[in-house]
Amino acid sequence: MDVAGFERAAREHKDRVHAYAFQLLRDRAEAQDVSQEALVRLWQNRERVDALTARAWLVRTAHNLCIDRIRRRRVRSEVADGDEVVALLGSKAAGPDGLAAAGEACQGIRRALDELSERDRAVVLLREVHGLPYDEIAAIVGVPLGTLKARLHRARERLRGLLVEAGVTP
Amino acid sequence: MDAGSGACARARASIHAWLDGEASVPTSVEEHLASCVSCRALRDELGIVQRALRSLPHEPMPAAALDEVWRRTSRASERPASPQRRAGLDWRVLAAAAVLALALLGGLRERGLAPAAADEEELARAAAEARLVLSLSAGAIRRTERAAVHQVLLGQVGPALERVPIDFPSEDPRRRRGDRGDHV
Numbered sequence: 001m002d003v004a005g006f007e008r009a010a011r012e013h014k015d016r017v018h019a020y021a022f023q024l025l026r027d028r029a030e031a032q033d034v035s036q037e038a039l040v041r042l043w044q045n046r047e048r049v050d051a052l053t054a055r056a057w058l059v060r061t062a063h064n065l066c067i068d069r070i071r072r073r074r075v076r077s078e079v080a081d082g083d084e085v086v087a088l089l090g091s092k093a094a095g096p097d098g099l100a101a102a103g104e105a106c107q108g109i110r111r112a113l114d115e116l117s118e119r120d121r122a123v124v125l126l127r128e129v130h131g132l133p134y135d136e137i138a139a140i141v142g143v144p145l146g147t148l149k150a151r152l153h154r155a156r157e158r159l160r161g162l163l164v165e166a167g168v169t170p
Numbered sequence: 171m172d173a174g175s176g177a178c179a180r181a182r183a184s185i186h187a188w189l190d191g192e193a194s195v196p197t198s199v200e201e202h203l204a205s206c207v208s209c210r211a212l213r214d215e216l217g218i219v220q221r222a223l224r225s226l227p228h229e230p231m232p233a234a235a236l237d238e239v240w241r242r243t244s245r246a247s248e249r250p251a252s253p254q255r256r257a258g259l260d261w262r263v264l265a266a267a268a269v270l271a272l273a274l275l276g277g278l279r280e281r282g283l284a285p286a287a288a289d290e291e292e293l294a295r296a297a298a299e300a301r302l303v304l305s306l307s308a309g310a311i312r313r314t315e316r317a318a319v320h321q322v323l324l325g326q327v328g329p330a331l332e333r334v335p336i337d338f339p340s341e342d343p344r345r346r347r348g349d350r351g352d353h354v
Contacts, residue, residue: 018231128223
């Protein structure tokens with residue numbers, strides 16, 4: 001990957017890398033550090049990374065940096081304010097009831113995600129939130145496809161249980 | 171849902187495959203869902219979980235954070251040029267040393283402290299060396315300038331002038347007093 005290729009990849013994937021790091025770490029400053037570090041490492045390894053695999057490479061690097069940080073410290077929760085979440089969802093929800101329900105579900109799912117182990121949380125985020133294909137996620141988290149699917153299915157059902165317990169789902 | 175029931179286990183697997191976007195729910199499973207309240211609840215609630223996850227906001231990377239990446243990578247990109255720059259500096263130091271040696275020899279000769287016979291040869295050699303060193307250092311400086319201009323044009327580094335603070339001197343009351351005194 002040349003200099004122009006690096007710049008294209010950085011601009012194309014920076015937000016996904018940052019969003020994933022923030023969702024995993026729940027800390028804006030740390031998410032910023034991790035996403036910057038992942039991009040700088042892509043620059044340092046640009047001759048070995050193909051533009052087509054840059055996204056997987058960046059997310060895997062960010063994932064490993066996040067896991068290292070999570071292991072080093074107890075995760076500090078930085079939940080967005082309810083109003084902020086509702087505002088962000090505003091364009092997708094219909095009417096005040098819809099906004100309230102969307103905000104409640106969003107906050108509920110955030111809290112439920114925090115209850116998952118970081119391994120399960122990573123798989124759920126990469127698949128359900130970021131919509132990455134299974135083979136790419138398997139390469140990022142370093143597990144076989146069957147293990148990955150089993151982990152995702154288990155995590156989904158755990159989230160469902162947590163939301164039912166919290167009274168978020170009907 | 172009865173965990174031991176084969177129909178419920180098949181329905182559960184089908185629901186996950188459907189959520190994964192891999193397959194639609196088979197007719198036999200649809201029939202089971204119509205009659206099994208717990209499997210239906212599983213499908214509906216997992217669907218809600220999936221929709222809630224997909225509606226989570228994505229926090230974009232702040233522009234300042236990306237600027238820091240450009241700064242760090244452009245600084246890193248200057249590293250390959252550093253041997254060239256080092257070479258340029260070395261040539262400049264050598265050129266200065268050669269010119270100094272030349273001047274010193276000339277000075278010694280003028281004062282009659284250096285042997286005259288050896289001076290002609292020494293001076294000729296030193297002058298040739300100095301010319302060579304100066305031409306090499308001029309080439310190195312030109313290459314460094316071209317590389318710097320190229321980096322500025324690519325936006326990898328900013329022109330140095332942008333970083334030079336321009337401070338307009340504030341009026342100095344003592345000077346004003348002095349001015350008045352001069353006039354007086």
